[in-house]
Structure formats: structure tokens, C-alpha cells
Amino acid sequence: MTVTNFSELDLDESLLDALRDMGYERPTVIQAEAIPPAMEGRDVLGSAPTGTGKTAAYLLPVLQHLIDFPRKKSGPPRILILTPTRELAMQVADQARAFAAHTHLDIATITGGVAYMNHAEVFSENQDIVVATTGRLLQYIKEENFDCRAVETLILDEADRMLDMGFAQDIEHIAGETRWRKQTLLFSATLEGDAIKDFAERLLNDPVEIESDPSRRERKKILQWYYRADDLKHKTALLCHQLKQPDVTRSIVFVRKRERVHELVAWLREAGINSCYLEGEMVQAKRNEAIKRLSDGRVNVLVATDIAARGIDINDVSHVFNFDLPRTSDTYLHRIGRTGRAGRKGCAISFVEAHDHLLLGKISRYLNEPLKPRVIEELRPETKAPSAKTTGKPSKKVLAKRQEKKEKEKEKVKVKVRHRDAKNIGKRRQPTQKTDEPSAK
Known part of the structure; x- marks a missing residue:
């Protein structure tokens, strides 16, 4: 029922x-x-x-x-x-x-x-x-x-x-x-x-x-897309543009490493965007203060690593930004689960450099739905997107060759290797000792 x-x-x-x-x-x-x-x-x-x-x-x-x-x-x-x-x-x-x-x-x-x-x-x-x-x-x-x-x-x-x-x-x-x-x-x-x-x-x-994987109805509450970025500087410009949009009322920006947390907070400050941050080595009082500043609206941007942010629960997060794509699809789901809670809608936006397309392909296949690209006209990427052949999904020709190889492996006669045969490989053969039989009296 x-x-x-x-x-x-x-x-x-x-x-x-x-x-x-x-x-x-x-x-x-x-x-x-x-x-x-x-x-x-x-x-x-x-x-x-x-x-x-x-x-x-x-x-x-x-x-x-x-x-x-x-x-x-x-x-x-x-x-x-x-x-x-x-x-x-x-x-x-x-x-x-x-x-x-x-x-x-x-x-x-x-x-x-x-x-x-x-x-x-x-x-x-x-x-x-x-x-x-x-x-x-x-x-x-x-x-x-x-x-x-x-x-x-x-x-x-x-x-x-x-x-x-x-x-x-x-x-x-x-x-x-x-x-x-x-x-x-x-x-x-x-x-x-x-x-x-x-x-x-x-x-x-x-x-x-x-x-229990979330139903498609629940997942549809979170709009997901990505922007292609030429390099780190371009990616930062894309993030700053998005954070200045009026619909971004409370957001979490995810990065992979602690070092990037401090760099990004400084870059955002230069762009006139106030933010707080969470990273693994923070003392408890500072962690509580950072969460409180975001929750009470003193800032509307939190920059965090996955380890530091896992377990926190902040209400009314309108946007999640993947400044660095996560290495696993499970982590991606953890991240975007910060928004679209309690029946509300949310947005999950990723910034993808050329070397991230393999990860992007894995995440799309895990979700069983494609992540679609968008373009900001004034920040249009200058480089071309990688071809489909470099996105990690094997071609039909490659899949056919793999299947053919599997079939050939099945046809081979397997030779049983016994431990007593294998353990003496490379050893000099020892002559058998002959014992003199007692003479009959």
C-alpha cells in the first residue's frame, strides 16, 4: 500500500x-x-x-x-x-x-x-x-x-x-x-x-x-544544470555573476579542498560578496558562528568542503553551487540535497572545466538523467566542449570489442592449477631417496 x-x-x-x-x-x-x-x-x-x-x-x-x-x-x-x-x-x-x-x-x-x-x-x-x-x-x-x-x-x-x-x-x-x-x-x-x-x-x-532513492517527483523539485568554464578565473566570474542574482537568497558553495575555501572567500570579497565558510579544522565556536551568520541572514553565501558541511541542516537554502565537481555521484547527491527540502524548490548549479567532463558523465548516468548546459551570454566560454568520445561513455565499437573478448575468454579451456604444482615452479627437482629393504632371513 x-x-x-x-x-x-x-x-x-x-x-x-x-x-x-x-x-x-x-x-x-x-x-x-x-x-x-x-x-x-x-x-x-x-x-x-x-x-x-x-x-x-x-x-x-x-x-x-x-x-x-x-x-x-x-x-x-x-x-x-x-x-x-x-x-x-x-x-x-x-x-x-x-x-x-x-x-x-x-x-x-x-x-x-x-x-x-x-x-x-x-x-x-x-x-x-x-x-x-x-x-x-x-x-x-x-x-x-x-x-x-x-x-x-x-x-x-x-x-x-x-x-x-x-x-x-x-x-x-x-x-x-x-x-x-x-x-x-x-x-x-x-x-x-x-x-x-x-x-x-x-x-x-x-x-x-x-x-530508498528519492522519487523522480521529489528530485524534480531541484533544478539542475551546469556552465562550462574555460579556467579557474572564468569559473570564479561565473560564480560571482550567479551569486549576485536576486533569486539567490541563501546558498552553499562546495569546493573539494580546504585551501580552495580560503582562496574563494577572498575572491568573493574582492567581488563585493560577503560570505562565511566551513572547513575541517575549525573550532566548534567558529563553526557555530558561521552557520548562525548564514541562518540569520547576515550573509547569504557559505563556502564549504564536503567533510565540513556533511551533517549540517540549514533551512531555506535556495541554491547549491558545485564550484568543484565532486569525485563521486553519492557526494553530488549529498550536496544538492541541501536545497529543495520540505517540499520547496531549489537549484543546483555546477561549473565544469574541460577536465571535469568525465565526472559529469558519471553523475548523469548515476542520476539516469542528463545534466543540461546553459550559457551566460556575456560570459560565454571561448573553448569548445569536449567531444562525446572524451566524456567517459564507451562507443558502440568499443563495447562490441569488449563483448567479443569476453566470448573468446569463455571458449578457452581452463587448466586447473593445483597448489602442489604451482608451489614448486622454478625449484630444482630433488632426487627421491631409496631405502634399502631389509633382507629376508
Whole structure:
């Protein structure tokens, strides 16, 4: 059955009121597929790109559980949510509070970069949901300041990123401390690769697996196109022209390297465009200030690397600019997922130099839809676009030759190579020792 409305999901009226307050009209693909099995108590292994509503996909079921089965007396947290970064933890907690606005549920966070005394209330007062980063939570568990015995549901958000950051052992330690839990929900941007599947197999019990690519209807809310650029200078001029357009009200500009972040911020300043930035080595206070400056409208441009920006959630982003094309299609989806959220429309614009056309072809094939070029008349490129033969897609002739080679390989008689034959290659043959037979008496 296709779910077209949140009221079809058997959610409490208090949650439906909160959804209406927040402007949520209909569930996204991941929400429609993940919420029903999660509400039935099943473990869920879910995959969906950034911006498709996966946070609500795991928050709504656990909030419903807490409403259906209220505790009789105060106690330690019943729901534990692990995230890879402080920013994501804060955003998840804020969203949980918004969903729980018409209830009496308590939500708290435990993250690094915060003094111990600020977490004292989490240990001393009643908390229903705790959102935490692994490092600080594990420290409190080892110090016996955090009680995991009441945790009923463990949720891992952006599990693929936590593995990339080397948190696998910490998460398994925390999972061991919550061994009495009844449910585990694991959400990831992608389920590709053995690492995430092996990890899920160790933590989840007979999970419902959901790989939810956003529907074409959802993706159409984001207009996507690209401009060809002759060189770095031309690319910067194209970006500055776009940022000065009146419809660009709040934007994120993505680059690949930290060094480019500082260069681009300086170039934009020279063009009269104020911006803020995020890069990997920033202290937490500066990161928070940069996000706040964009959110409250003091600047309308944020320049960021992928690592620094992953996990942040900024409302009403009108445009995403790929100043440098990402190296993977998954990263492209992460980037453009910053705009077109909550039913709104957005734009994703890429700037493509000649050496980027291979990447452009891969992204188009991944999306299963072509990215179309546009031209700004006064900034028309002087160089020609690469021919189709250099865009990474093999010609029919090349494909036919590859197929012919495969067929010939199949026809060859395979010789079985035994280990005992292979291990003695190149060695001098040893004469066999003859033993004298005992003479018959």
C-alpha cells in the first residue's frame, strides 16, 4: 500500500499537529517505507541521500512508541541516537523537540566541545531521548555517569560516515552497553560496500532493508544544470555573476579542498560578496558562528568542503553551487540535497572545466538523467566542449570489442592449477631417496 498522507501511518494526534505546524504535508519515500516497520518494532537498515527526510523516518516511530508506552516513573533515557558530528546531533535534537512540541517528552544532547557541567542535567534529570556523539558518550559510560540499561531503541544516523571516521569500535562498545534494547535502527547515505553491511549484520537482528532513492517527483523539485568554464578565473566570474542574482537568497558553495575555501572567500570579497565558510579544522565556536551568520541572514553565501558541511541542516537554502565537481555521484547527491527540502524548490548549479567532463558523465548516468548546459551570454566560454568520445561513455565499437573478448575468454579451456604444482615452479627437482629393504632371513 502506498502511503500518501501522514494520517495513514497511525501516528498520535499530537505528532500530526506538530507535522502540520512544521509544514509537512506528505511523507517522502524513505518515511513511507521505513516508518511502518519501525513502528511494528522491527530493526531497520535504511539508506537514503541527504535531504530526503530520513531524520523524521526514525524520529516519528520512536516518539510514537514513547507516547504509546509512557514510563510510570522517571529514569534514564529510553531512546539513544548516535551521530557522527556535534552539528548533526544538535539538529536531530532540535527536530525531535519540534516533533514532540505537543507532548511532555524530554530530549537532551551529549556532545564534545561542551563542558561537563552542562551535561549534568542529563545525568540527574529524567530524559526520554538522548542524542549523542560517540566519543563523549563513551567517556561518560566508562566513568559510569551514563546509564544505558533502560535504552529500548538504539539509532545510528549517518552510519557510513561514522565508519569512515573510525568509530566502529566505539559504536560496538556502546551497542554492547545497550544489550537489553529491543530495537536497532541504522540509517546511512548508502549501503554500498561490505563494511557497512558487515557492520549492520553484527548489530541488527533480521532487519527490514530499505534502499530508498528519492522519487523522480521529489528530485524534480531541484533544478539542475551546469556552465562550462574555460579556467579557474572564468569559473570564479561565473560564480560571482550567479551569486549576485536576486533569486539567490541563501546558498552553499562546495569546493573539494580546504585551501580552495580560503582562496574563494577572498575572491568573493574582492567581488563585493560577503560570505562565511566551513572547513575541517575549525573550532566548534567558529563553526557555530558561521552557520548562525548564514541562518540569520547576515550573509547569504557559505563556502564549504564536503567533510565540513556533511551533517549540517540549514533551512531555506535556495541554491547549491558545485564550484568543484565532486569525485563521486553519492557526494553530488549529498550536496544538492541541501536545497529543495520540505517540499520547496531549489537549484543546483555546477561549473565544469574541460577536465571535469568525465565526472559529469558519471553523475548523469548515476542520476539516469542528463545534466543540461546553459550559457551566460556575456560570459560565454571561448573553448569548445569536449567531444562525446572524451566524456567517459564507451562507443558502440568499443563495447562490441569488449563483448567479443569476453566470448573468446569463455571458449578457452581452463587448466586447473593445483597448489602442489604451482608451489614448486622454478625449484630444482630433488632426487627421491631409496631405502634399502631389509633382507629376508
